[in-house]
Amino acid sequence: MFDFTKLSLVAGPAAAKAAALFAEEIALRTQTAPSISEKPLKSGPFVCFEQDESLENDEFVLKLEEERPSLTIMAEGTRGFIYGYSMFLRKTTYIDGKITLITDPSGRYSPDKPIRGHQLGYRPKNNTYDAWTPEHYARYYRDMMAFGSNMCELMPPLTDDRAVNELMKYPADEMLITCSALADELDLDVSIWYPNCEESTVEESAEIRKELLGRLPRVDVIFPPGGDPGDYPAEEFIERCIAAARKVKEVHPNVEMWPSAQRPKRIRDWGEKFIKEMEALPPEINGVITGPNRAFDIEVLRRRLPMQYPIRLYPDITHNVRCEWPVHFPRDDWHFAFAATMGRESINPRPVEFREVYRMFSRYTCGGVSYSEGSNDDINKMVWGWMDYAPDTPVVEILEDYARFFFPGADAERIAEGILALEKNWYGDPAENPLIEATLSHWEAIAAEHPELMQNWRFVMCLFRARGDAVIRRRRIFENRLVSKTNKLLKKASTAKAIEEALDVLNTPHEESYQTLRASLYDLAQMLFDTIGIQLDVANFKAAAPDRGATLDTIDQPITDRKYLIT
Incomplete structure (x- = not known):
């Protein structure tokens, strides 16, 4: 000491x-x-x-x-x-x-991987970044760098399903310029995820990119996805990448071009033709990115791709279902009670699982820039970023560092234990996992000892998850009991009176303690919206859709046969 x-x-x-x-x-x-x-x-x-x-x-x-x-x-x-x-x-x-x-x-x-970063796209579709100000970006850049990141990934305007929403306080093109400048002040590399969405010729497309990116003070990498989105045949896709690289170099001489081997869904042989184009060894291309909707598994891509092109991973650490690495990958056995209520973009610390995923894929890559839709994956970002810097660091040590860095004054070991407990909450049927109650008590005790942490959005996200998991568990236990009692009544008789008694059972209200716990989620969500901009419902916080991290809109989804029996 x-x-x-x-x-x-x-x-x-x-x-x-x-x-x-x-x-x-x-x-x-x-x-x-x-x-x-x-x-x-x-x-x-x-x-x-x-x-x-x-x-x-x-x-x-x-x-x-x-x-x-x-x-x-x-x-x-x-x-x-x-x-x-x-x-x-x-x-x-x-x-x-x-x-x-x-x-x-x-x-x-010294870092193990030369590329380490995260995507922070200012666009309507995500669950957090559209509500950010330049101050949010500046702060988060520093937080990322604290855990080894050397690159941020930004998105240009007019590349989303919608151009703007009511949460966006600044024009998208101005925010892009500002975010590039803020990164440059910290010597943070800037990657631009830039899909081929517009209708244009090859030459027009290159000019569009030169004009927009020329307004940015710093651009180090251009990342055009082959698919998701993207529908060009591999030959034209590579042609567009080459043309864009040449044009943008006129305003950013050191910019690198890194297209992704993500296959358009409608072109089955896209991957083979992509490899054929890369075998011509175009000098304008510096490396290849792989991620969701990939044309090849990563070990096959590494074997087929000319060795002069390194592979950058585009790891999806933000989604829980309908994604490349669903919860408990590769088993994909997340209980439906969680999948239905927590959904695709809920707050999702998965440090131990992503350590194992990282070990599966890192040997083939020169690093990665994560696919992120908001602050829901904050812990995953910091863990993944430091694994790219120092992969032999134990996960517990990274989490304790996370605790000391972001929760000064709190017990780092207890915070790390609480994060690991949140990950374990998602094992098995919530009704059969008593750890969920212990995890809630753990986070509530820390909140009571350190009331100042209730103003810390990272702490409140963990508390929100702990309470949310307990809400799901308690409701499932309660409803299973009602369903079991109802089935016994209906087995004895199916008369109108028995059905009426069964409906009375099914409509039994929750205990007050459950209702209080469920209601408390809104107050936490309000704090999170006010501080970091995460949108946990559609009506109040303007989430893009219920499956875009709007946990308050999905947490009451059916998780037993109760609603079915009532209707």
């Missing part, structure tokens, strides 16, 4: 940006910003930022001196410095105004 209470910062011009960001982080946790100077103060602990141009952009070195104490962060530039001070924040506790570094983090840190 090392006491860094009342620390000061030492930074020269090359690290001034990172030192200012770190000072903000310390102020968030202690309500006091540390001083920044170019030389150490005469006394007290300090963190020193030191530029080392021999390091790669994604590397950093930490050196702890125990006597004073002090920590030196060495990096090539802003990105590496952010990684370095974030590791300090991940390994420190903040209790009663005291800053304690719990372990010696000294060492050289």
Whole structure:
């Protein structure tokens, strides 16, 4: 344990940006910003930022001196410095105004994968990002980078089913420019998911991309999906990619082109023709992306694709059903009571499961940029991002780092245990899983001990899930009892009187404790909407549709035969 209470910062011009960001982080946790100077103060602990141009952009070195104490962060530039001070924040506790570094983090840190990031598309279809402001993006970029990300993925306007919705506070093209600029300030690479949606010639399509992307201060990668959406034959798809790459290089000379091997549903031999085009070794293409609706399983794609093209994964860590990796992949045995109520985009921490999924696919890739539809998958993002940086890190350690970074002052081990318990809640029939009640008690106890966490959206998301799982379990137990009693009545007699008695049983109201628990979900949803913009129902929070993460609209779906028997 090392006491860094009342620390000061030492930074020269090359690290001034990172030192200012770190000072903000310390102020968030202690309500006091540390001083920044170019030389150490005469006394007290300090963190020193030191530029080392021999390091790669994604590397950093930490050196702890125990006597004073002090920590030196060495990096090539802003990105590496952010990684370095974030590791300090991940390994420190903040209790009663005291800053304690719990372990010696000294060492050289180098990423396992060169590409690590997440998709944050400002578009109507998702469940969160359409409600964001530039401040949300700036904050989330820093959060992602704290867990190893070096790339964000944005979406251009007019590539969704709808151009705009009432939650979007800014024009989509202006927000795209702003988000690119914010990423550039942090030296965060920018990937643009840019499907071929418009009706245009090859030349017109390339000009459209040059015009729009030329307005962005930073574009590192263009990602045109082959399908989902996309309907062009493989030959024309690659032709369009090549033309776009050439044109956009006129305004962003270092931009890379990474098309995806996602097959249009209507073209069965698309994959074979895609490989044939890639065998011509077009120099304008830098790599290939694979993800949902893939033309080939990843091991087949790696074997068939010329080796000069690395493969970037497009991992779907946001969906639970009707997706590439449904809950409990590859078994796909999520109980229908959860599938019907929690649905496709509910709050879904799946750290242990995604660790196993990651191990299945990572050997074939140079990293990944996740497919995300909102903040519902926040924990999955941080876990996946750090696995791409340091894949041997135990999941529990990543979760405890998550807890210390995002819930300063709380017990990191208990938070990590609670997250793992939420994942275990989804095993088996909820009526037969008593862990759900223990998980709820666990999160409620933390909330009682740390009432300040009720203003923390990440904590409230976990509490919402814990309460939601308990609502489903209690309703299923209650309704199963009613159905069982009804069936016994109807077996004895099927007279009008027996049917009337059975209906009376089926219409038995829930206990007040259940109704209170169910009603509490709305208050949590309101807090989450106000702070992070997640839309948990259609009527009040303007979700795109009930299956777009609107848990309040789906949690009362039938999970027994009760409604069937009544009707």
